[in-house]
Amino acid sequence: MIIHPVLSWLNEWWQGVVATYGLPSCFVPAAQMVVHAILIGGFIAVLVLFLIWLTRKVSAHIQQRFGPMRVGWHGSVQTVADALKLMQKEDTTPRSCDRPVFNIAPFLAFAPTIVAFVVIPFGDGAIIRDLNIGVLFLFAITTINVIGVISGGWASGSKYSLLGGFRSAAQLVSYEVPLVLSALGVIMLAGSMKMGAIVDAQSRIWFVAYQPLAFVIYIIAATAEVNRTPFDIPEAEQEIVAGFNVEYSGMKFAMFFLAEFANMFLIAAIAATLFLGGWRGPWLPGEFWFLAKSFAIVLLLMFFRWTYPRLRVDQLMSFAWKFLLPLAFLNLIITGLILVLI
């Protein structure tokens, strides 16, 4: 309700400019793409700065500390200072690394996250491309993330990062399965993979009411997908220093960090769209409701992080394959039966 009118006004103005000066017509979609790319990039940058600050404050308050207090009001510009510091840092490359893969890996981890934001409905009409394969696109594109993580771990040439790479490959591939299966129930109910159609189908009742089991499975699997505690064994500090990104420094480290936090928001935004009615809500504009629901789930993930202890590797695997997966199938069968019978 806020973004869409502004963008369409901008588009009309630009169309007018193109028409008046007789520019080629392909300038219109091209300019649109550039504006969208800038919007997403800017949104992610601001979002991650805010999320890092929020993580530090929330974790601090859960542990009865204050967290950052000195830079800005309650440390609100602390992350800006940290980002500036990271940019000035030396970009070290370990001697035993595989240089080309080492350099590509941060981008492989970060790029899919940006691309995934293309199909996220931020508000009424505020979706960049409402693809027919929306949900499938999301899950497909975010799997590329794993490749960045494991090639980063492998290319660093350090045993700790290699172990982190192993762990995250095993974990991400395992939890991908229940994650996609839990979203399948929603797709069956909505009868479409379009994000817009899924939000529209929830105009009366949120899907979490019809799919409570799928919602729980989704939240658990999503926590594992973004490597948050209790599933943070890929970067378990006490065991393998910091996992796949030990050897990275400066901006390359920042890319992994950006990807991690942007992913956390992405997974929460998908949950809000699939289960909590997306941008739909009374009185206030859709963008507000979308952000409110997404941040509620982000806060839930942070709450998990400081509440539960870390799982062991074998527990993690058997939990995914022997418990979550059958449960997800059960949910799918029940959903199918009910849809057929009613």
Added chain:
Amino acid sequence: MTDWIYVVAFYGVAGVALLGGLGVLFFRNLFHAGLSLILSLFAVASLFVLLGAEFLAGVQVLVYVGAVAVLILFAVMLTQRITARRVRRYTRALIPAALVTLGLAVVTVFVMVKVELPAIAPIPEASAIDELADQLLSTYLLPFEVISLLLLGALVGAIVLARKEERR
């Protein structure tokens, strides 16, 4: 106007797919070859998008890039000695292999030139997935079920293999 964009996109993407395939063949480091395979698979997914088969492209990325390629990389990582060693790229069977490949290439080109492929009516974009789903569960039900049986067999086989390992 838009036609030449599609032509440029097709040749660009097809070129990337071929380059990726060549990379798989010629990289001496197995991990690099694996990454190159991912590039190739991703380019093939882009070709599907250009053909209007979005669903197929999504599945291609999800299954081949997200699962198969990751498993390949995982296996390469697990066998540390392989990554350190440079892979031998030539075998004594070079001449028979070349003959077989050449024969396949000749047959493929022959088919492409001789057989006239039926023109496919363009499917309206919005209903492409619905259409696919309907066709899979009506016209192509038998192949669909046979493939699912095959997958089930593979699944059971994997479990049996894993169990044997455990009993030892």
